[in-house]
Amino acid sequence: MSERPTPDLEIVETRVYRGPNVWSYDKSIHLVVDLGSLEQFPTNTIPGFTDDLVAMLPGLREHSCSRGRRGGFLERLNEGTWLGHVAEHVALALQQLVGHDIRRGKTRQVKGQPGRYNIIYGYIEENVGLTAGRLAVRLVNHLVEGDPDFDWETERDDFIRRAERTAFGPSTQAIVDEAVSRDIPWIRLNQYSLVQLGQGVHAKRIRATMTSETSSIAVDIASDKDLTTKLLGAAGLPVPKQESVRSEDAAVAAARRIGYPVVLKPLDGNHGRGVCLDLQDEADVRAAFPIAHDQSRRGNVIVESFITGKDYRCLIIDGRMVAIAERVPASVTGDGTSTVQELVDLTNADPRRGVGHEKVLTRIKVDEAAVEVLADQGHTLDSVPAEGEMVKLALTGNMSTGGISIDRTFEAHPENVEIAEEAARMVGLDIAGIDFICPDITEPVREAGGAICEVNAAPGFRMHTHPTIGEPQFIAKPVVDMLFPPGATSRIPIVAVTGTNGKTTTSRMISHIFKGMGRKVGMTSTDGVVIDERLLIRADASGPRSARMVLQNPRVDFAVFEVARGGILREGLGYERNDVAVVLNVQPDHLGLRGIDTVEQLADVKAVIVEAVPRDGHAVLNADDPLVREMRRKCSGQVVWFSMDEPGSEVRDMIDAHCRRGGKAIVLNPSDRGEMMVVLHGRREMQLAWTHLLPSTFSGRARMNVQNALAAAAAAFAAGAPLHDIRQGLRTFSTNYYLSPGRLNEVEVNGVNVIVDYCHNAPGMKMLGDFVDRVGESLESSHDLARPSRIGIIATAGDRRDQDMRELGQIAAQHFDVCIVREDVALRGRERGATAQLVLDGVRAAMDEGARCKQAELVLEEIEAVRHAMSRANRGDLVVVCVDKHAEVMAELENWSDVAQAGSTTNPDAPSADPDYTPPADQAAGGA
Incomplete structure (x- = not known):
């Protein structure tokens, strides 16, 4: 044993599993690490290691580890555990530091390789999870021997900022969380906020709070504030007087006609940028015009009458009001001793405040506009406001400029709610933010005064989901209700097929059966991706990426995936679960690759699709294969057996006992007329087809296709296909090149x-x-x-x-x-x-x-x-x-x-029909 430890921990291999895998039921990151000399130094032999680690990451005190109780991991550290295990928990703690509630992890030694360990831990966002693993290894090495180039606080803050850049915004995250709570699958389509909810033909897309149901015309109308005001005014809704101008002089002339005070804002701006309020005279208008003009994409500026009152945001989803928030401009309250700048710094220290939309509140930004607002109130940044005096730093109440929100959902007058809902209908938005300015939302706007000053497409949710004052409103629910009404389906049926041999043919048989039923089938196989009988990609497509491609296709209403061993080991499954899992056989093939050296290990890999069967799903298993038979113990749903054994065998006795308990199976019953495929369900027996009449079996001689037909029939039966459709599909499926290229x-x-x-x-x-x-x-x-x-x-x-x-x-x-x-x-x-x-x-x-x-x-x-x-x-x-x-x-x-x-050819490159043709001398070898 070495006298002192050296920082030898290193990552030798990294894999990202994007679905169920051999290590976990959920997506995970897999690091293979080498401890080097640290294999000889558990944590209790390194002075100060545990105390320093917990001081840096206090959240580790909450980790239960294998003890199953709070502080369990701390006990393991004090008793002595290996540093690969420590790296696993550090990677989890780092993700928890940025709000990712991940607790799944395990560390196992690589068989036959002392000092090497498999570290597996969950993740929510892939890049964050990978970065957490790399930083965890660096931190452990730093605690073993201090690295002068490693500054923990800097590294931690960089990690947090990187995580915040890749995280969903509050609005997107709220919708995704609601979808997850309803078991609606989702796929992130880019590095930003474009997300698919649901699968195949049921898929809907969102980008922040815009959905696939949002009208582009409505978005264009909402972006044109002049047109919006005209439409609302024509409907008799309260709106301010306004005009659209393109020059400073025109703005002054419009202000005179409307009457001071006025507001200047860009025609097509957002987030309150470029909005100038309470302009009292011509000088104010001329000073404000370039500010509004700079934020207008088309160069148009709106001049409108200034409506006094409080700023309210009414959120309308699917034509109904779901939340109202009062928006208060960015401000600080004096304490009689602190300067404005000190008060701003104190306010920005609130952990709820961040940059942009990364947190529920935005930090107050002190810029030239804020200084001007202060000057109008007789203050500078060095002024000391009196105790209790509210000092504004912005004129508008937008959250993005540092404002706060107060929930007023249940206080609004019904007439005001009706006005907001009518405004959303007039513009045509499925999700709309209606901005009211009025003295009090509890009184009718038409009587108390006030108006709708703006209609917003893609309104932010965080002022409603995380109000500064008041109760949060769960507004993601009506969004998901709109996209997936109660009772609507979000998933398409998925049949996964694996095994050593026969996967492609069985997948094609299943697809053919459901194609005959009128389904739009998406299939992946070693030949490519096929959507509704059209070959889209010609390649080995038996991996998870091809599966995700099918699930994203809007025409597919039924999916059949050939699942190969390599894809499972490389990335896991490309989806979270399959309704039917078919395992044909497990034979010694591909051994010696990726750590799979025995046929039993290979069976564990193929059993992943069985583990991915939900409680209401089915596993179709080959009862004749002992390794496949054992997979029944890993299935949460029902098992459907198929077998070629004759009646009276041990396997058939097991199947009979299974069916007497209400189970399902498909077997062969021999007779003097041939072999009959029989469906067993409980005590019922239903004849399906003679094997010798199925074209794919070559009159029963192709025993591998007899077995494949049994598996396909069992899978179709488990997936709900009627027997006559299964029978018709098998009778019309042949091994001609067009239906089954390259297979018999x-x-x-x-x-x-x-x-x-x-x-x-x-x-x-x-x-x-x-x-x-x-x-x-x-x-x-x-x-x-x-x-x-x-x-x-x-x-x-x-x-x-x-x-x-x-x-x-x-x-x-x-x-x-x-x-x-x-x-x-x-x-x-x-x-x-x-x-x-x-x-x-x-x-x-x-x-x-x-x-x-x-x-x-x-x-x-x-x-x-x-x-x-x-x-x-x-x-x-x-x-x-x-x-x-x-x-x-x-x-x-x-x-x-x-x-x-x-009989002859004029093409000199054509193959010879000469019976004496021999291959080139450098490629032929004589027989033994």
């Missing part, structure tokens, strides 16, 4: 039977080999003279383990007469030819042990491999192509067929 596509090329499939791992090759054997037997029985050959073009991805590659070759050799080994375009970290050589080694090893295969060849390029296979195939032979780029392979097969039919 069958074509005939000049009498040669060609199967194109995406098989790329050993478990998949077992299922494909079984299919090849069944098809091969039928081909052999139809040929009397010679046994047709089976030619396989096989490959795997370069990121598999060496033994997995050899195993794929060994399995393929059991089912093909000729194995042609090719290689993917993406080598995934290996040298060109290395992956194919390992597969070839597996084939040859099986051949040495007497496997069916009699010849093995190496043709690295995919298209050359296809040409080589087709050149040596005879009529009646079976060629199976395990593809990488299926579109290119299908085009080549079509081209090959066209060339053969033509």
Whole structure:
């Protein structure tokens, strides 16, 4: 053990999970840290560490940690805990410092790597969470050994300012919080305040207090104060006299016609900027004109009569008044001893005050305008006001200039409420801020005097949600009521499909069933993103980003997501929960990547979608797979089993017991007429379809698609599809290239039977080999003279383990007469030819042990491999192509067929139809 600790804590890997993941049910940040020498120094061995840490972050006293009580983490610090664990709690405490109520976290040692730890903690805003983690590590190192370049107060304040810059404003946050309380999903669409509430066809958008229901014409009207006043006046509503001018002289002339005192304000300004009040004469008007003109985007200035009274903001949402606030201009109250500047500084020290809209109150800004307001009252910044004297520093009562608000919601006279609601209807705004100036809101404006001086689009909420005096009004509720009326749906059904093999085909089957029901289905798969049968993006889209893309599409009313292992490990799920989770199988594939070394660990990754099933959802699980069967313990909703086992087996006995308790399942019942898919629900049995009549099963020979059809039917049944629609969907789904590209596509090329499939791992090759054997037997029985050959073009991805590659070759050799080994375009970290050589080694090893295969060849390029296979195939032979780029392979097969039919070609680049065609010498290898 070292004599003294050194600041060795460092982050070696960072991941951001944007949905449920292997560590947490909610979005999280994952840091892998290395303690270095600090592995030998728990907190109780570092003098002064705990006291200094708690002094810097007092909030740590509230952390319960594993003790489950206040102060539990403090006990752990005093007893001695490792510094990775400390960094987790510091990251949480830093986020709590800026108002993010995050308490979820865990720290676990990386297996087999002493000194390395996984730190997982929740976050609300991604950048804030990441910055908190980095600052936590720096702080821990600083406490181990002081860093002269690390100033805690400066670092803390910089962190707070950064968090405030990325945070939602009070209005947006209030609406988002209300949506969350109603279980309405939301997505932040940019770094500002543009937010989507709901999913797919149900989605609504907000930006601050403007919504997708806000009329752009109404916003334009509200921005034109002259037009607004004319419309309101034409409706008989009380408005001040006003004129629009563009020059100083015109402003003076308008003021004479209206009569002093007057107000000057920009035609299209906001937040009270450029508003000059109580102008008594021509000199005041000339002095005020450039101030108002500078804030007008179009150069127009409004001159209107000055209405005396108090400033009230009436908030109208969906045509109804929901809150009224009296706005008091920025001011200080004298104490007889302090100067105005000292009083301002004292007022700005209020923790509720910040810069701009970052907090519920804005700091009072002392600028030239404030100095002029003081001068009009006979004061300067160095004046000492008498005790109790109120000194104004602004003329308008806007919160953005440092004003305060007093809630008057339940004091307004009904006639004034009616006037405000009528004003909002006249302008056409769904959310409007109506500014009244009148002596008292409790008396009718038409009798006591006063007028509507302005109608505001996108009015701020904070004066109502956080009034300085009075009760807060929960005005986000009527906004969300307007966007999502009671009983309205905000979510679209989500079906997630995972497993080692069969994910894409099953996803397509489910999509096809619901497409036949008239649904607008958004589907993601390894082939791309498909919206209502249109391929929008051609790429591997089985990750969380593609899922979010579907949920943002306004046409989608049903989502089917293929969920791959890599996306879960990289970012988690792209959504918070799925209504139906389908797990097909868990086989040894992708092992040795991202810390997943065993098939049990792989099962834990795939079980994430099961954990994301809500109480009213379903998990569709393969009862024939022991690892999938165990996932039932992780499901909060109902389990729907599917099984290919025959009646009387242990699995079927388990399913029968499940159904007797009211459960659901889909099974196969064999008979002398074939296999019948049967839906079990409680004690009821409902026949669904004969497997041999489903096109995708090749008369029942494609057992992998029999299993996929069972899973798809179970998922559709769980999602509420009627049996006749499920039956029709399965009967009309085939593996032709247009419905299922690259998945068991069958074509005939000049009498040669060609199967194109995406098989790329050993478990998949077992299922494909079984299919090849069944098809091969039928081909052999139809040929009397010679046994047709089976030619396989096989490959795997370069990121598999060496033994997995050899195993794929060994399995393929059991089912093909000729194995042609090719290689993917993406080598995934290996040298060109290395992956194919390992597969070839597996084939040859099986051949040495007497496997069916009699010849093995190496043709690295995919298209050359296809040409080589087709050149040596005879009529009646079976060629199976395990593809990488299926579109290119299908085009080549079509081209090959066209060339053969033509008998000759004038295109020198076209593939040869010569049966003696051989691949280039540098790509071919002789058979064993």
